[in-house]
Amino acid sequence: MYEHDVIVVGAGGAGLRAAIAADEEGADVALVTKLHPVRSHTGAAEGGINAALRDGDSWDLHAYDTMKGSDYLADAPAVDTFAKSAPEEVIQIEHWGMPFSREDDGRVSQRPFGGMSFPRTTYAGAETGHHLLHTMYEQAVKRGIEVYDEWYVTNLAVTDHEDPEDRECHGCVAYDIKSGEIHGFKANNGVILATGGLGQAFDHTTNAVANTGDGCAMAYRAGAPMEDMEMIQFHPTTLPSTGVLISEGVRGEGGILYNGEEERFMFEYGYANNDGELASRDVVSRAELTEINEGRGIEEEYVDLDMRHLGEERILDRLENILHLAEDFEGVDGLDEPMPVKPGQHYAMGGVECDENGETCISGLYAAGETACVSLHGANRLGGNALPELLVFGARAGWHAAGKDMKTAEIGTGPSAKSEDGAVEPPVEPGAIDASSEDVVADGAAVEPTAVIENAVENERERVETLLEEDGINHANVRADVQETMTQNVNVFREEESLKDALRDIREARKEYENVAVSDPSRTYNTDLIHTIETRNILDVAEAITLGALAREEFRGAHWRAEHQERKDDEWIKHTMLAWSDGTPELYYKPVELEGDEETYEPKERSY
Amino acid sequence: MSTQIEQQETETEQEEQEAEIESPGERRRAEKREREAEREAQRETEEATLDDEETVLLKVFRYDPEVEGKQEPRFDDFRVPFHKGMTVLDALIYARDEYDSSLTFRHSCRQAVCGSDALFVNGRQMLGCKTQLAELESPVRIEPLPHQEVVKDLVVDMEHFYDQMHAVEPYFDADDLPEDELEEQRQSRENREKVKMSTRCIWCGACMSSCNIAAGDNEYLGPAAINKAYRFAMDEREGADRKQERLRIIEQEHGVWRCQTQFSCTEVCPKDIPLTEHIQELKREAVKNNLKFW
Ligand SMILES: Cc1cc2nc3c(=O)[nH]c(=O)nc-3n(C[C@H](O)[C@H](O)[C@H](O)COP(=O)(O)OP(=O)(O)OC[C@H]3O[C@@H](n4cnc5c(N)ncnc54)[C@H](O)[C@@H]3O)c2cc1C
Ligand code: SF4
Ligand code: FES
Numbered sequence: 001m002y003e004h005d006v007i008v009v010g011a012g013g014a015g016l017r018a019a020i021a022a023d024e025e026g027a028d029v030a031l032v033t034k035l036h037p038v039r040s041h042t043g044a045a046e047g048g049i050n051a052a053l054r055d056g057d058s059w060d061l062h063a064y065d066t067m068k069g070s071d072y073l074a075d076a077p078a079v080d081t082f083a084k085s086a087p088e089e090v091i092q093i094e095h096w097g098m099p100f101s102r103e104d105d106g107r108v109s110q111r112p113f114g115g116m117s118f119p120r121t122t123y124a125g126a127e128t129g130h131h132l133l134h135t136m137y138e139q140a141v142k143r144g145i146e147v148y149d150e151w152y153v154t155n156l157a158v159t160d161h162e163d164p165e166d167r168e169c170h171g172c173v174a175y176d177i178k179s180g181e182i183h184g185f186k187a188n189n190g191v192i193l194a195t196g197g198l199g200q201a202f203d204h205t206t207n208a209v210a211n212t213g214d215g216c217a218m219a220y221r222a223g224a225p226m227e228d229m230e231m232i233q234f235h236p237t238t239l240p241s242t243g244v245l246i247s248e249g250v251r252g253e254g255g256i257l258y259n260g261e262e263e264r265f266m267f268e269y270g271y272a273n274n275d276g277e278l279a280s281r282d283v284v285s286r287a288e289l290t291e292i293n294e295g296r297g298i299e300e301e302y303v304d305l306d307m308r309h310l311g312e313e314r315i316l317d318r319l320e321n322i323l324h325l326a327e328d329f330e331g332v333d334g335l336d337e338p339m340p341v342k343p344g345q346h347y348a349m350g351g352v353e354c355d356e357n358g359e360t361c362i363s364g365l366y367a368a369g370e371t372a373c374v375s376l377h378g379a380n381r382l383g384g385n386a387l388p389e390l391l392v393f394g395a396r397a398g399w400h401a402a403g404k405d406m407k408t409a410e411i412g413t414g415p416s417a418k419s420e421d422g423a424v425e426p427p428v429e430p431g432a433i434d435a436s437s438e439d440v441v442a443d444g445a446a447v448e449p450t451a452v453i454e455n456a457v458e459n460e461r462e463r464v465e466t467l468l469e470e471d472g473i474n475h476a477n478v479r480a481d482v483q484e485t486m487t488q489n490v491n492v493f494r495e496e497e498s499l500k501d502a503l504r505d506i507r508e509a510r511k512e513y514e515n516v517a518v519s520d521p522s523r524t525y526n527t528d529l530i531h532t533i534e535t536r537n538i539l540d541v542a543e544a545i546t547l548g549a550l551a552r553e554e555f556r557g558a559h560w561r562a563e564h565q566e567r568k569d570d571e572w573i574k575h576t577m578l579a580w581s582d583g584t585p586e587l588y589y590k591p592v593e594l595e596g597d598e599e600t601y602e603p604k605e606r607s608y
Numbered sequence: 609m610s611t612q613i614e615q616q617e618t619e620t621e622q623e624e625q626e627a628e629i630e631s632p633g634e635r636r637r638a639e640k641r642e643r644e645a646e647r648e649a650q651r652e653t654e655e656a657t658l659d660d661e662e663t664v665l666l667k668v669f670r671y672d673p674e675v676e677g678k679q680e681p682r683f684d685d686f687r688v689p690f691h692k693g694m695t696v697l698d699a700l701i702y703a704r705d706e707y708d709s710s711l712t713f714r715h716s717c718r719q720a721v722c723g724s725d726a727l728f729v730n731g732r733q734m735l736g737c738k739t740q741l742a743e744l745e746s747p748v749r750i751e752p753l754p755h756q757e758v759v760k761d762l763v764v765d766m767e768h769f770y771d772q773m774h775a776v777e778p779y780f781d782a783d784d785l786p787e788d789e790l791e792e793q794r795q796s797r798e799n800r801e802k803v804k805m806s807t808r809c810i811w812c813g814a815c816m817s818s819c820n821i822a823a824g825d826n827e828y829l830g831p832a833a834i835n836k837a838y839r840f841a842m843d844e845r846e847g848a849d850r851k852q853e854r855l856r857i858i859e860q861e862h863g864v865w866r867c868q869t870q871f872s873c874t875e876v877c878p879k880d881i882p883l884t885e886h887i888q889e890l891k892r893e894a895v896k897n898n899l900k901f902w
Pocket of ligand 3: 716
């Protein structure tokens with residue numbers, strides 16, 4: 001068994017920032033990560049990092065924009081904390097050597113971004129995330145922070161009290177991918193989940209193959225609820241074969257979208273008569289899918305984004321990077337032909353419920369980054385707000401776990417924050433196939449830290465043995481079925497019947513998953529095993545997204561329902577919560593906190 | 609409890625069939641099954657009549673120290689259907705998911721930023737995700753990076769590469785920082801431009817694997833690590849003292865002077881970093897620096 005004060009699961013932007021923060025507080029901290037830190041998907045972020053740095057801008061303007069962008073589903077204490085701390089965090093990474101793009105006077109450049117009332121987006125070329133990730137990893141190396149890389153964390157070691165709020169997290173269990181050994185990790189002060197996004201619940205996503213929602217699923221099964229899972233952002237211009245993002249810049253410069261009949265559909269079919277291609281992400285995504293579904297797509301799959309008329313000179317000057325992406329990942333020359341694009345899953349606004357200090361309702365268990373839901377982004381994340389979130393809330397989780405004295409959180413967590421029972425009518429039973437046989441025994445027996453961990457390790461060894469030794473089906477088909485139904489039914493279009501279909505498909509996939517086994521018998525670098533375990537996590541998060549989407553009968557932010565096409569403030573300014581309850585998911589609501597430090601945010605129409 | 613069941617699951621077969629006719633979802637799934645069957649049939653006929661135009665033959669290196677039959681390295685053939693835009697990584701994923709789930713390779717981002725999938729393809733180091741199959745001679749021979757220990761199949765041990773990276777103190781470490789914690793350090797645009805290419809490294813290891821010198825001298829820092837040192841030594845924000853220390857590191861016995869300007873690293877770098885140039889420039893800096901002190 002390994003032992004540290006603080007264990008951070010995941011070493012993307014959030015995990016690295018958390019680890020550095022814990023180290024700053026003098027804690028013995030270790031990063032446990034399934035990918036080497038520099039392989040994390042934070043490296044894929046292009047656009048930038050928002051922070052109010054200059055005269056004329058201020059944290060409260062940033063906070064206001066964020067709240068408005070969230071469509072009033074974010075919590076004010078999170079938004080205020082975020083906007084106030086973003087400037088120090090951004091300057092901090094500049095002090096750590098981040099190669100930001102610069103102005104003539106040598107100061108960090110900022111550019112305008114969608115939904116921001118001031119040009120406050122700092123950036124480093126079109127590779128902001130890459131530079132952020134590497135800068136922070138370098139600082140972790142400088143501090144000598146221990147990294148267990150290519151260790152896959154399979155589950156958390158949590159006491160089995162009946163009420164999740166009485167539970168304590170003492171560590172986690174991890175599988176060493178290189179050797180195939182399973183070990184317990186004891187955390188004296190806390191475990192911080194920073195496992196990133198869950199894009200692999202969909203078959204078309206800008207997320208990495210490793211973004212399988214592990215942290216969410218692990219916390220959920222340990223008793224920490226998931227919050228606002230239905231809030232998924234889709235990006236309208238991703239390459240069909242890989243999901244690689246084609247930046248909004250192309251449309252900003254004048255790129256035009258055509259359907260298979262060479263019609264400029266944004267105007268011709270009246271999706272956005274004023275803004276056309278430049279309408280907001282969700283509007284454009286829905287328009288593209290309508291075209292494709294009504295048979296006017298190309299190869300029944302995509303539409304065309306044409307920038308040829310901009311001319312070679314302008315393209316090379318401003319969009320050169322796009323030419324490389326289209327060429328390398330789609331085999332298309334953007335100077336010669338239009339680029340195929342379609343909507344793709346991009347970002348999860350929801351996640352593990354936590355407060356401004358990153359704490360979940362289970363003591364000693366924290367979450368930060370895309371896997372967490374503080375909630376900062378509410379129903380819709382603004383571009384450039386995720387990276388500073390990693391810094392601000394990653395740091396806070398790290399400090400808090402390391403024992404720093406911090407302001408008591410205002411955001412409530414766990415069952416005690418519940419305001420209302422939920423009502424959702426799934427067509428099939430959700431949750432574990434055989435809930436009574438689920439892991440958590442809830443008899444309060446295992447409470448002594450080492451025993452809790454040993455127990456968890458034993459369970460995991462058994463699971464892995466079973467997977468390796470028994471015969472069964474390959475997980476890949478199960479995963480593909482879930483991804484397909486999610487993309488088909490739980491995308492930018494959400495209709496009651498389709499959502500129910502998705503739940504049925506997920507149920508079927510769960511049943512099939514009962515029969516999966518790993519055919520590679522090796523203990524060495526067994527990716528078959530890792531992917532099989534990940535697929536179970538995908539099932540849990542996919543189901544949570546769909547249940548939330550079915551429950552929320554309104555249109556808010558990224559969530560659109562065919563039968564309920566308006567925002568219903570009287571009824572729906574509340575968070576959708578889903579608790580695992582030992583395998584029988586329970587849906588309930590918790591209030592949104594709109595009272596901020598300076599002002600109470602008044603819901604206004606989200607128009608730009 | 610809140611998640612009520614709208615309609616109990618049907619128990620008997622007959623009821624199930626009724627439900628199938630009634631519910632649009634069931635209908636859709638039935639259709640889906642039909643489509644799947646059709647696709648399956650189509651795939652079978654296709655596979656029977658495949659000619660070389662529509663498929664690509666992969667010859668993939670296989671090795672597993674533990675598994676019987678794989679302890680002796682061998683090549684496996686996989687014939688995968690080809691489509692426009694398909695990359696080497698797509699082909700490997702297809703082969704793994706459809707033919708052999710034990711086929712092992714690292715990958716994550718699929719967009720040339722995570723640096724996981726540097727491979728030796730038709731005798732050259734490249735990123736699987738950034739290489740179009742259409743541009744390669746068939747059959748496509750896929751091997752792990754040379755000069756690194758093979759862990760399994762296409763996975764190599766990266767520890768040595770990481771050690772070399774860490775050996776150059778790869779972290780920003782300014783002599784002085786602005787006093788105000790909200791004030792940034794100034795950096796000129798020219799200086800940022802100067803270090804820009806060097807900051808693009810994704811730690812893929814392709815350069816190191818292509819380097820003859822590194823193959824012969826295990827202690828040689830190698831192109832990526834020297835480039836990392838360049839990235840900091842040339843960054844004007846760090847200050848003169850730190851630069852001295854950095855030059856001392858790259859000047860050591862297994863540092864820049866080992867490089868024989870063969871350009872192989874520069875040729876394979878997927879991020880187009882002018883590695884050899886950076887190494888040469890550091891050599892000049894080191895000479896200048898030594899003259900200054902002598
Ligand atoms: C293409 C793209 C462009 C974007 N552009 C921007 C932008 O311009 N601005 C912006 O603000 N945001 C942007 N975003 C969003 C933002 O980049 C992400 O939300 C953010 O980087 C996520 O960081 P993270 O640290 O939470 O997770 P990640 O960086 O994904 O890291 C997750 C870590 O968890 C580890 N891990 C996962 N599961 C396990 C497990 N079971 N065991 C052990 N380790 C595990 C992984 O190894 C990895 O180290 C973009 C996102 C994408 C996909
Ligand atoms: S310098 Fe280029 S080839 Fe070498 S590790 Fe970095 S990105 Fe890869
Ligand atoms: S998969 Fe990330 S670089 Fe190729």
